[in-house]
Amino acid sequence: MTADAQTFTAARAHARRSAVLATIDALVGWDERTKMPLRAGGWRAEQAAELAAIVHRHRTDPHQGERLAALAAGPLAAGGSPEEQATIRLLKHDFDKQARRPPRLVEELARTTVEAQQAWVTARAASSWSDLEPWIERVFALKREQAACQRPDLDPYDALLDDYEPGGRWRAIAPRFAELRERIVPLVQACAAATRRPDDRLLTERPFPIAAQRAFVREVAARIGFDFDRGRLDSTDHPFCTSLGPDDCRITTRWDERFLPTALYGVLHEAGHGLYDQGLRPEWYGLPPGEAASLGIHESQSRLWENLVGRSRSFWEWCFPLAKQAFPGALADASADRLHQALLVVRPSFIRVEADEVTYNLHIMLRFDLERAVLQGELPVADLPAAWDQRFQQDFGLRPPNAAAGVLQDIHWSAGLIGYFPTYTLGNLYAAQLMEAAGRRLGDLDGQFAAGDFASLLGWLRSEIHAAGRMLESDPLVERATGLPVSADWLAASLRRRYGPAHGL
């Protein structure tokens, strides 16, 4: 073996060990959110802090920095396999970015965001913006500093976006979002004003026993391809998906006896994330060729299965008999059509996480514009509530009754997650464009869904998206898969086509 190849082997082993340690941390987090007894939180915080320090120490090991510097100047960086090239380039990118963050700043951000999140809980409960404002001020200041340290070559917003959406640039995203907004605002307002509305009483007035829900959603997740030999489904308060290893993907959900979609669409969403994780290449687990491309691509997978598959008429063609078997009481007098129609209500509302598929993107685009303006110094933190309410009025035709239902509703900014919000709508954009291409490439998808056959769609996503890992950035990846430039058209058209008719449009 050449010296360069030996260095590559050592760097790869080091990165794999980082992944082993990070997945122990992920297990500790999963357990905390799904299984941990009520009073065990104090000790758990000590375990988490200890592990975070171990993971950080390993990730920033100077020996690894030396290896990556040597590799970047060596023959494999330019002449190795695509996997080797991407591994060298991206491990070095990540290492250098991390190394450029001063330990003092890392520590201060960690401490400040923990305290800010605690302040957020209290402020939201009291609906008191002034209690949170100094914390948001502090977090944005620290994130501005982080942006300047970690990617001095980029605009500050792009420097932060890079943590969630590698290669993403706000100047490319903003016009897409503007176009989308121009088409969604009228659609939402027309739906709100429509005299004909879908009847959703089928889903809101009848009990769906939780035990039956458990069996039902598990069967649905398995049918779309989630491998329960390589994963689990558990209950939690705030659903998430996490991977504890290449063959250990944990999805979670919550249950509402009076509203089946909570668990069903929660599980389809998380299983969509899970299918992506289960489709990454295990031999490259934790290394760029076996990592997700971005949060936007991750979200495209969850939204595709949740919304574009799970809310389709053809899906219910297959799923309705299964649902009727699971809930013979609630669905006695229902039909696939009535159930599908009940899912199509579009209604402007204040809270993002309860929004329907159409208005959801308006929530995101509002946050994207505001957080960017604050970070770039164009909007003072103190003016956020007024700016929020004004934009909300414009887009939704409603004014939030209080700060808790407006600017205080999300934990993201208190947690330091700035540049994270746009990945949700990017995910929707990518999902719609991918689904359109899948339809073109795979023939009669509706016929397949109606027969409960999701294998060709999953196979196509596996080969076009999952297998690429992080070797391409989001836009090039979607463009390669679809043969078309990334555009908001597909999403705008898909929403109009799927939700308009139910409101007589």
Add this chain to the structure above:
Amino acid sequence: MTADAQTFTAARAHARRSAVLATIDALVGWDERTKMPLRAGGWRAEQAAELAAIVHRHRTDPHQGERLAALAAGPLAAGGSPEEQATIRLLKHDFDKQARRPPRLVEELARTTVEAQQAWVTARAASSWSDLEPWIERVFALKREQAACQRPDLDPYDALLDDYEPGGRWRAIAPRFAELRERIVPLVQACAAATRRPDDRLLTERPFPIAAQRAFVREVAARIGFDFDRGRLDSTDHPFCTSLGPDDCRITTRWDERFLPTALYGVLHEAGHGLYDQGLRPEWYGLPPGEAASLGIHESQSRLWENLVGRSRSFWEWCFPLAKQAFPGALADASADRLHQALLVVRPSFIRVEADEVTYNLHIMLRFDLERAVLQGELPVADLPAAWDQRFQQDFGLRPPNAAAGVLQDIHWSAGLIGYFPTYTLGNLYAAQLMEAAGRRLGDLDGQFAAGDFASLLGWLRSEIHAAGRMLESDPLVERATGLPVSADWLAASLRRRYGPAHGL
């Protein structure tokens, strides 16, 4: 603060961090045995190996050795509080013992016992002693070496026993066991020959639905005092109890629809362990004043709740109506008396883990005598099967039909657990003696049990046993609690009294 007090604070913090790391390892183990998906084992092994190395590195940190050496020569070691004195003495004892084990031996033992356990699985399945014999030979040789290194001042068997039963000495245990054996062998043989036998068809011929079992055993565990805000109950194949922190005790069980006692007595046993863990002093968690005294004492707590409480007539006085509510079908024509009688069958059988409470101790004493003879060089490993069968014939009046039902049945020796077996019967001895004293001190326990009131018994165990942590060794601890020297009398008498009459004796 004096320099000595500062060193104590540092040593205590280091030991607490060891406990934090060890409980992360315990979480990884708990998840592996209760939740981990089928195919996740490969990555999990990497996580476990990484953590084991981290825990070992921290535990053997030479700085801690220096602190403990300084403390042992300082004023707190002789003049501090009892907690401080015990902490210094026992942390140093543990550290020095670990430091005396050569890394080469530790590594070789770890590797050999992993391979020996794999060989055991195959050998037991094939019932082929000759496949396992070389591994057992190798394990005993390595354990002899370990004994000589870690406690050169002790007899080799005692040096190993010290890992499980600190302060235990085989010369003190052997006569107790001999006395017990002299009284149990005739009892078992009389039960086997009895013409009158308890009728246990109530428990073996009717289905007890698993969902109802889950709710039922959880209620029983909570009633005896297991705190579900500081613990959980989950399903597994080989039940165990593990603590992931001072307020995070996880008990486990398996379920058999055709045999309620599997889950009920499994849970009472593990909850007994759990009550001990939950009764340790949280502010000293992971340090000697907040650690268990020994495996024997731990087992005394599990056996006391399982057998002396859970199999008593008065327990069923309270529990039967609850059981009847949970299993209205199976128990329609039953009574507290019939159910209690069904639990009293004594029947010699080959497999230790399926044995009744009386014969169980014969299984243990056989292993204690054989493993001691092998370790001390009095019995060649090659002669183990013949020695096993001969002793089995003597004590049980039966001859094992094959090695799988005899010498090959347990994993312990392959796992290097030599000196572990006697703690099971020590636990039974201690439990019987403690229960006798509790009856003397607490008045009408049967009346309390019949009313579903277990609080005064638990309170007494908390103050007499749990609160002492590891500050006393097993014998002195039991003697302090009971006011009597440790003796096999109480166990022998208790077994005779509880099981004899049901067999007309």
